[in-house]
Amino acid sequence: MERDAILDGIREVAAQHLGWQGDLPLEARLVEDLELDSLRLLTLAVEVENRFQVALDPDTEAEIESVLDLVRAVEGLLAGPRLEKGG
Numbered sequence: 001m002e003r004d005a006i007l008d009g010i011r012e013v014a015a016q017h018l019g020w021q022g023d024l025p026l027e028a029r030l031v032e033d034l035e036l037d038s039l040r041l042l043t044l045a046v047e048v049e050n051r052f053q054v055a056l057d058p059d060t061e062a063e064i065e066s067v068l069d070l071v072r073a074v075e076g077l078l079a080g081p082r083l084e085k086g087g
Helices: 003-018 038-052 058-063 067-079
Strands: none
């Protein structure tokens, strides 16, 4: 999956589950620029996992500071094995 498609999916998740409106630039920092608190960060992580059918590792989650970091994390997971539903 291409980076633009991943970013579009993250934008959809942010709009639907966080009520985010407007642009979501790659360089935007999740806490400092987008002002996401811990609950909203968790919601974003869970819904991105659901959208792309991936599982973010807790260590990886801790390193995600920007939209670009999240896109790269999803890219890396999509390049590897995917989760099976119901398994």
